[in-house]
Amino acid sequence: MIVLKNFRIIDKNTDSFGTVIIEDGVIKEVIAESDDGLDYVLNEKKIEYYCLEARLVIDGRNYIHPEIPYEQSLLPVLMPAFVDLHTHFRDPGFPEKETLESACLAAAAGGYGTVVCMANTKPVHDSIEKIAALKKRSDALGFIDLYPAMSLTKNMEGRELSEITKLPPYTESPSPLLPRLLSEDGKDIAGDVLFIAAMREAKRSGLPLSCHCDFGGEEVEKLKKEGKPRSLWSRIEENNATQRVIELNKETGCKLHIAHVSTKEALEMIRRAKKEDICLSAEVSPHHIGCTEEDAGRLGDESFGRVNPPLRSEEDRQALVNATLDGTIDAIATDHAPHSQSDKEAGAPGFSGLETAFPLCYTELVLKNNMDLRRLSALMSMAPAGILGFGGNDPRGRGRIAPGLKADLIIADLRKKTTVDPETFRSRGKNSPFTGRELRGQILVNINHGRIVYEA
Ligand SMILES: [Zn+2]
Structure with missing residues (x-):
């Protein structure tokens, strides 16, 4: 089991803070943060329990520089x-x-x-x-x-x-x-x-x-x-x-x-x-x-x-x-x-x-x-x-963050600025029309079928 907690969760229908639980390569549960006091406490208890069970816990807060005071808006995004x-x-x-x-x-x-x-x-x-x-x-x-x-x-x-x-x-x-x-x-x-x-x-x-x-x-x-x-x-x-x-x-x-x-x-x-x-x-x-x-x-x-x-x-x-x-x-x-x-x-x-x-x-x-x-x-x-025919609600389904779908997810920092340098590409093709351009948004982690396949 993997717990991804304290993220801004984005997909076609969602833009909210919360936690995603992955088990056996599939999204098991999405726990959206609640304003309701009782729900909030119950959710926290549930996440705590999952964290004890998990072999890996990724906390979005750890991506925020320790010298910057914490604010929820600084959390990285979790997207399909x-x-x-x-x-x-x-x-x-x-x-x-x-x-x-x-x-x-x-x-x-x-x-x-x-x-x-x-x-x-x-x-x-x-x-x-x-x-x-x-x-x-x-x-x-x-x-x-x-x-x-x-x-x-x-x-x-x-x-x-x-x-x-x-x-x-x-x-x-x-x-x-x-x-x-x-x-x-x-x-x-x-x-x-x-x-x-x-x-x-x-x-x-x-x-x-x-x-x-x-x-x-x-x-x-x-x-x-x-x-x-x-x-x-x-x-x-x-x-x-x-x-x-x-x-x-x-x-x-x-x-x-x-x-x-x-x-x-x-x-x-x-x-x-x-x-x-x-x-x-x-x-x-x-x-x-x-x-x-x-x-x-x-x-x-x-x-x-x-x-x-x-x-x-x-x-x-x-x-x-x-x-x-x-x-x-x-x-x-x-x-x-x-x-x-x-x-x-x-x-x-x-x-x-x-x-x-x-x-x-x-x-x-x-x-x-x-x-x-x-x-x-x-x-x-x-x-x-x-x-491509992967729009269903089954374990082959993807492209959204919902329980039962394939756990193909990315973590990205939307504030991070990078200057395009093709020499850093993994691709052998080093030709880009964006060379030298300053862009925002960096992929930090790529999770495929519940396994980390890339980390910046
Ligand atoms: Zn083509």
């Missing part, structure tokens, strides 16, 4: 561990960029408990066997719960469906070795017929299908040929592709998920589709919330500032922030995409994002845009957990 719908672990195939071990360590340090990694490895994760093998390797490391995504087509060649055709139909408790999300990652399937067939398999298996929305059709090919700037054609590409997948899903009704939305027009399409009751969810990446095309220019548009989709205008950035507040965006996903220095120099797109996501989102959304911390917890934990 984060759930990331979109990362690149590069394993197998690209150890110069990342390995399973370095990626899992980075995820644990970033406060993540459950992570989906994309299938664009070497070989591509296009079969049940390959996915089970990676999952088993990650489980053996024991830092996080990894769910490798399955590609839609064999070897991501866009010609023939992958083993998505062999996935069992949706059940309440699927094998833990099966994928939880399907995605062709940075490629949409060009042909409508094959794309619809993939969507039908997604519908049959009940799994979310994450679309990167980067097939812009003939219009974009023409602009590219004319030598128009990336900022122009990539915007049209994302907008056309978003419209296309929404239209295709009217026929198939799968759980469509739109990855890393970056334009205000795409947001508008998602907003409208949600009103029309089309089954879809959407994510935004921290770098699109925290950076603009000016940052990309400063870092190098075609090198260290390059990412897909590109960093956009300040107007887009504001629209994305507003969409996280008004519910158009469901989840924050890092799109952690580590590369070696030489690959970045040569223009490989993507940033290392696992270890900066929380402080960046806390600083940008909560501190600068008055987002309620409960809303941020929903965006980073409850909503993505629900998309």
Whole structure:
């Protein structure tokens, strides 16, 4: 048993002081502090009893510097561990960029408990066997719960469906070795017929299908040929592709998920589709919330500032922030995409994002845009957990702090300021658009299934 006492407990529904009891990897009890005198005394007695039984007691008060006079508002927060719908672990195939071990360590340090990694490895994760093998390797490391995504087509060649055709139909408790999300990652399937067939398999298996929305059709090919700037054609590409997948899903009704939305027009399409009751969810990446095309220019548009989709205008950035507040965006996903220095120099797109996501989102959304911390917890934990089918009240359920759920929790100090230095990253990818930026909020402890897997 572990007792976590004197914390500010945050999840989608809660913001109160209290104590959490963990037993056998599951949250056993949440004891909220009470104003009522009698309840208060009873709670204190109960906590005292649990502390005697526990093998570990973590007291939030111990994180307050002994020279600072105690105040409840100084206590660290206890939140559900984060759930990331979109990362690149590069394993197998690209150890110069990342390995399973370095990626899992980075995820644990970033406060993540459950992570989906994309299938664009070497070989591509296009079969049940390959996915089970990676999952088993990650489980053996024991830092996080990894769910490798399955590609839609064999070897991501866009010609023939992958083993998505062999996935069992949706059940309440699927094998833990099966994928939880399907995605062709940075490629949409060009042909409508094959794309619809993939969507039908997604519908049959009940799994979310994450679309990167980067097939812009003939219009974009023409602009590219004319030598128009990336900022122009990539915007049209994302907008056309978003419209296309929404239209295709009217026929198939799968759980469509739109990855890393970056334009205000795409947001508008998602907003409208949600009103029309089309089954879809959407994510935004921290770098699109925290950076603009000016940052990309400063870092190098075609090198260290390059990412897909590109960093956009300040107007887009504001629209994305507003969409996280008004519910158009469901989840924050890092799109952690580590590369070696030489690959970045040569223009490989993507940033290392696992270890900066929380402080960046806390600083940008909560501190600068008055987002309620409960809303941020929903965006980073409850909503993505629900998309992966972990929204239930059983021991596999996660993303909230409630009795009976998996004990995936983090402790964070919201007042702590840090300056982003990629040299301190556990990830092998040292490229961040936030280098040198001062952010607030530090992950102190990450608890996965009731075990401490990271301590700052
Ligand atoms: Zn990706």
